[in-house]
Amino acid sequence: xxxxxxxxxxxxxxxxxxxxxxxxxxxxxxxxxxxxxxxxxxxxxxxxxxxxxxxxxxxxxxxxxxxxxxxxxxxxxxxxxxxxxxxxxxxxxxxxxxxxxxxxxxxxxxxxxxxxxxxxxxxxxxxxxxxxxxxxxxxxxxxxxxxxxxxxxxxxxxxxxxxxxxxxxxxxxxxxxxxxxxxxxxxxxxxxxxxxxxxxxxxxxxxxxxxxxxxxxxxxxxxxxxxxxxxxxxxxxxxxxxxxxxxxxxxxxxxxxxxxxxxxxxxxxxxxxxxxxxxxxxxxxxxxxxxxxxxxxxxxxxxxxxxxxxxxxxxxxxxxxxxxxxxxxx
Amino acid sequence: xxxxxxxxxxxxxxxxxxxxxxxxxxxxxxxxxxxxxxxxxxxxxxxxxxxxxxxxxxxxxxxxxxxxxxxxxxxxxxxxxxxxxxxxxxxxxxxxxxxxxxxxxxxxxxxxxxxxxxxxxxxxxxxxxxxxxxxxxxxxxxxxxxxxxxxxxxxxxxxxxxxxxxxxxxxxxxxxxxxxxxxxxxxxxxxxxxxxxxxxxxxxxxxxxxxxxxxxxxxxxxxxxxxxxxxxxxxxxxxxxxxxxxxxxxxxxxxxxxxxxxxxxxxxxxxxxxxxxxxxxxxxxxxxxxxxxxxxxxxxxxxxxxxxxxxxxxxxxxxxxxxxxxxxxx
DNA sequence: TTGTAAGCGTTATCAG
DNA sequence: CTGATAACGCTTACAA
Numbered sequence: 183x184x185x186x187x188x189x190x191x192x193x194x195x196x197x198x199x200x201x202x203x204x205x206x207x208x209x210x211x212x213x214x215x216x217x218x219x220x221x222x223x224x225x226x227x228x229x230x231x232x233x234x235x236x237x238x239x240x241x242x243x244x245x246x247x248x249x250x251x252x253x254x255x256x257x258x259x260x261x262x263x264x265x266x267x268x269x270x271x272x273x274x275x276x277x278x279x280x281x282x283x284x285x286x287x288x289x290x291x292x293x294x295x296x297x298x299x300x301x302x303x304x305x306x307x308x309x310x311x312x313x314x315x316x317x318x319x320x321x322x323x324x325x326x327x328x329x330x331x332x333x334x335x336x337x338x339x340x341x342x343x344x345x346x347x348x349x350x351x352x353x354x355x356x357x358x359x360x361x362x363x364x365x366x367x368x369x370x371x372x373x374x375x376x377x378x379x380x381x382x383x384x385x386x387x388x389x390x391x392x393x394x395x396x397x398x399x400x401x402x403x404x405x406x407x408x409x410x411x412x413x414x415x416x417x418x419x420x421x422x423x424x425x426x427x428x429x430x431x432x433x434x435x436x437x438x439x440x441x442x443x444x445x446x447x448x449x450x451x452x453x454x455x456x457x458x459x460x461x462x463x464x465x466x467x468x469x470x471x472x473x474x475x476x477x478x479x480x481x482x483x484x485x486x487x488x489x490x491x492x493x494x495x496x497x498x499x500x501x502x503x504x505x506x507x508x509x510x511x512x
Numbered sequence: 513x514x515x516x517x518x519x520x521x522x523x524x525x526x527x528x529x530x531x532x533x534x535x536x537x538x539x540x541x542x543x544x545x546x547x548x549x550x551x552x553x554x555x556x557x558x559x560x561x562x563x564x565x566x567x568x569x570x571x572x573x574x575x576x577x578x579x580x581x582x583x584x585x586x587x588x589x590x591x592x593x594x595x596x597x598x599x600x601x602x603x604x605x606x607x608x609x610x611x612x613x614x615x616x617x618x619x620x621x622x623x624x625x626x627x628x629x630x631x632x633x634x635x636x637x638x639x640x641x642x643x644x645x646x647x648x649x650x651x652x653x654x655x656x657x658x659x660x661x662x663x664x665x666x667x668x669x670x671x672x673x674x675x676x677x678x679x680x681x682x683x684x685x686x687x688x689x690x691x692x693x694x695x696x697x698x699x700x701x702x703x704x705x706x707x708x709x710x711x712x713x714x715x716x717x718x719x720x721x722x723x724x725x726x727x728x729x730x731x732x733x734x735x736x737x738x739x740x741x742x743x744x745x746x747x748x749x750x751x752x753x754x755x756x757x758x759x760x761x762x763x764x765x766x767x768x769x770x771x772x773x774x775x776x777x778x779x780x781x782x783x784x785x786x787x788x789x790x791x792x793x794x795x796x797x798x799x800x801x802x803x804x805x806x807x808x809x810x811x812x813x814x815x816x817x818x819x820x821x822x823x824x825x826x827x828x829x830x831x832x833x834x835x836x837x838x839x840x841x842x
Numbered sequence: 843t844t845g846t847a848a849g850c851g852t853t854a855t856c857a858g
Numbered sequence: 859c860t861g862a863t864a865a866c867g868c869t870t871a872c873a874a
Contacts (some may be wrong), residue, residue: 185850185851185852186851186852187851195851195854197851198853198854201852201853201854202853204852205853211851228851228852229850229851229852230852231850231851231852232850232851232852233851233853234852235850235852235853236851236852236853236854237852237853341852348857492851
C-alpha cells in the first residue's frame with residue numbers, strides 16, 4: 183500500500199503538499215499535476231484511519247435499531263443511509279434485538295470507534311450511557327429533554343385513526359396495543375384515541391398489555407372473544423400494523439368479516455418494497471421524512487459541537503392510508 | 513478524551529503496560545489492578561483508529577446490497593450483522609440501488625477506509641474493481657473464479673419447483689422470470705426448470721425478459737393473455753417471490769383462481785418478520801445459512817491472507833415451502 | 843515483568 | 859506557494 187510519502191517522493195514534492203492536494207488547498211498548477219500523476223501511477227488511496235486519528239472526525243455514524251429484519255426499520259435504514267451518504271458519512275449498523283445489554287455495548291463500542299454520532303431507535307433507558315459529548319438522535323422514543331428526538335406525530339395519528347374509523351361507519355371502538363416496560367411515544371397513539379372518543383362521546387374499550395408478546399396475545403384473544411364475537415365492537419385501532427395482522431388472522435379463523443363486521447386501522451404503513459400494494463388500512467408514518475430529519479439534526483449537531491446543549495424535538499405528520507380493512511365512505 | 517498516556521500516568525506505570533493490559537498480555541497482578549483503577553477513574557476508552565493505524569486491521573466489513581428495503585436483503589443483512597458481531601466485526605452498510613457507479617464507488621471507499629473485507633450482492637461486473645488483496649465474498653452472483661462465491665442451489669431449486677408443480681397436480685408449466693443484463697445465478701433456476709421438463713416430457717413455456725422492469729411486466733401481461741387465460745398453462749414457476757406477487761395480482765384482476773385454475777410457486781421465501789405466515793408457495797432459500805457461510809469464508813480469508821488465492825464456492829440447499837398457491841397433494 | 847522509543851499515515855504549524 | 863517537522867494514540871521490539 184503506497185502512502186503519502188511515496189506519492190511525495192515520486193512527484194518530487196513534500197508530503198505537506200500532497201496532503202494539501204487532497205484537502206483542496208491551493209497549489210501551483212505544476213505541483214498539482216505532478217501529484218495527480220504520481221497518485222495515478224501508484225494507485226494511491228488516502229488512509230482514512232490515519233486522517234481520523236489526526237482530525238478526530240471519522241465520517242461514520244452508528245445506527246442502532248431493534249432489528250433490520252422488520253419492514254419499518256429496513257425502510258428507515260434505507261433512507262438514513264441514503265441521506266448520510268449525501269454528507270459522505272458511512273453507516274455502521276447494529277441490531278439490538280431489543281436487548282438493553284446489546285444497546286449499551288453498542289454505545290460503548292461507538293465511543294471507542296470514535297464515530298461522529300449515533301442515531302438510535304431504542305426501547306430501553308440508555309440515557310445515562312450516551313455521553314454528553316457524542317451527538318445523538320433518538321427516533322420514536324422520547325426519554326429525556328437532553329436528547330434530540332424525532333418521531334411521528336403519534337397523538338394526531340391516534341386521533342386520525344379514530345376519526346377515520348367513525349367516518350367509515352364504525353360506532354363502537356377498541357384500541358388494541360402492546361405496551362412496553364419503558365415509556366415510548368406510541369402511548370400517544372392511545373392518548374389520541376382516548377381524547378377523540380371522549381370529546382365525541384364514543385363508546386370505547388381499551389385492550390392494552392405491557393407484558394411479554396405471549397401475554398399480550400392471550401389478552402388480545404380474550405378481548406376478541408369478549409367484545410368482537412359479541413359484536414360489541416365494530417372498529418379497531420391497532421397500535422401497529424404487525425399487531426393488526428395478528429388480529430386479522432385471528433378474526434379470519436373465527437369467520438368474522440373485515441371490514442363488514444369490524445373495521446381495522448393499523449399504524450406504520452411500512453411497505454416491504456415500494457411496489458407493494460396495501461391491504462391494511464393504516465396510519466402511514468412518513469418514514470422518509472423521519473430519516474431526513476434525523477440525519478439533518480445529527481449532522482447539524484456534529485458540525486456545531488460548540489453548542490450541543492440545544493436539543494431539537496421534531497414531530498412528523500402522519501396520513502391515513504385507505505386499504506381493504508375499512509369500508510368505503512358512503 | 514483520556515489517552516493511554518493519561519492512564520499510565522495515573523496508574524504510575526508505562527504506556528506499554530497499559531497497552532499490554534488491553535491486549536491480554538501477562539502483567540503482575542498489582543499493575544493490572546492499578547491500571548484497572550485508573551481506567552475506571554478516567555473513563556478511558558481505547559481509540560480504535562489509532563490501533564487500526566498501527567496494526568492494519570479495523571475489524572470492519574462492508575456489505576453492499578441493492579437495497580436494504582427488500583425483505584430478502586434485510587433478512588440477509590440481519591444474519592450477516594449477527595454473525596459478524598460474533599467475531600467483533602462491525603458492519604458498514606451500502607445500498608447500491610442497482611447502480612454500478614455506486615457499487616464501484618463503494619468499493620473504492622472501502623479500500624480507503626481500510627476495511628478488512630467486503631461482502632457484496634452485486635449485479636454488475638465489478639470484477640476489475642475488487643482488489644486482489646482485499647478479502648471479498650460474492651453472494652448470489654458468480655462472476656469469476658477469482659472470487660469467493662456463496663449462493664443457493666438455484667439449479668436444484670428450479671428442478672424442485674417444477675417437480676412440486678407436477679406433484680401438486682399441474683400438467684402444463686410456465687417459467688416466468690426477469691433476467692438481467694449481467695449474468696447472475698438465477699439463470700440456473702430456469703435451467704433446472706428446463707431440464708426437469710425435458711427429462712419428464714412436460715409441456716412448457718418460458719416467459720423470460722431481460723429488459724427494464726416495465727418491459728418485463730408488459731411481456732408478462734401478454735404471456736398471461738396468451739397462455740393463462742386460455743388455460744394452456746396450469747402451473748407457473750416464478751423466478752422470484754416478488755414477481756409471483758405481481759402475477760398473482762394480475763390474475764386476481766382477471767378473475768383467474770389460484771390455485772384452482774393455475775398453481776404458482778415462487779422463489780426466495782424471505783419473510784418480513786419471523787412471525788409472518790406464508791401465503792405463497794415457494795422455494796425457500798436458507799438465508800441464514802447463506803449469511804453464516806459468507807461470513808465464515810470472509811473471516812477465514814481475512815485471517816489467512818497469505819493464501820488468498822484459494823477461492824471457495826458454496827451452494828446452499830433450498831427447500832419447498834407449501835403455501836396457499838398450490839393445491840393440497842391428493 | 844516492565845519501560846523506552848520508534849513508527850503507523852496523516853494534518854497543521856511555522857519558516858522559508 | 860512549499861517544505862520540514864511535531865503531533866495524533868496506539869503497538870511492539872528491545873532493553874533493562
